[in-house]
Amino acid sequence: MHAGTEQLDGIFQALADPTRRAILTRLGGGPTAVGELAKPFDMALPSFMKHIAALEQSGLIRTAKSGRVRTCTLEPSTFALVDGWLNAQRRIWTGRTDRLEAFVTKDSK
Template sequence: MANQRADLSEVFYALADPTRRKIVSVLGRGPETVSALAAPFDMALPSFMKHLSVLERCGVISSRKEGRVRTCELVPKTLSQAEQWMAKQRALWEARTDRMAAFAEQLHQEDISRGKRQR
């Protein structure tokens, strides 16, 4: 079972791979069996299972086995933690760019004022 609180570094590592991002995208529509998830990918099942293992280990997905069928589903809480971190970073950078734009506008207005005074 995955850790209750996912390490964001592991989550971002897991999401860095395009195959794993595609798996997450498919699971965003709802739970799927491993065979259904693996079908569109041109790789051996053991290789595909390694991708699922990475996602499960960091808590992005969970799986359950019923008989011979393993079903995977997203763990929204883990993705929410990553999304919250990105939202904080976005707000930080937006505030910085807003301050930079205001400073540039202030300099521009000062240049205009100086130009009017010099005439």
């Protein structure tokens, strides 16, 4: 198995949930308190906290508690890991489609 594969598995599993993706989108605007993040979602706070825990376990966010307020922040290094994997996949598939195009157009010249 490739180094980082287990971490990528956890990241993509976390990203598979639309609620978690919405949370990440909101965090794109900057660090936000859990209470503020939870407002638009129609669920009890303990259920919402399971989403926060999944995002934190995957490394997509980090949380910090100050007094009674827990604030969530995006973790850029994890997004860089995903970006690196996606770029590698893009290079592989671009190379394959370039070779296919060359093969298909070779006989038509």
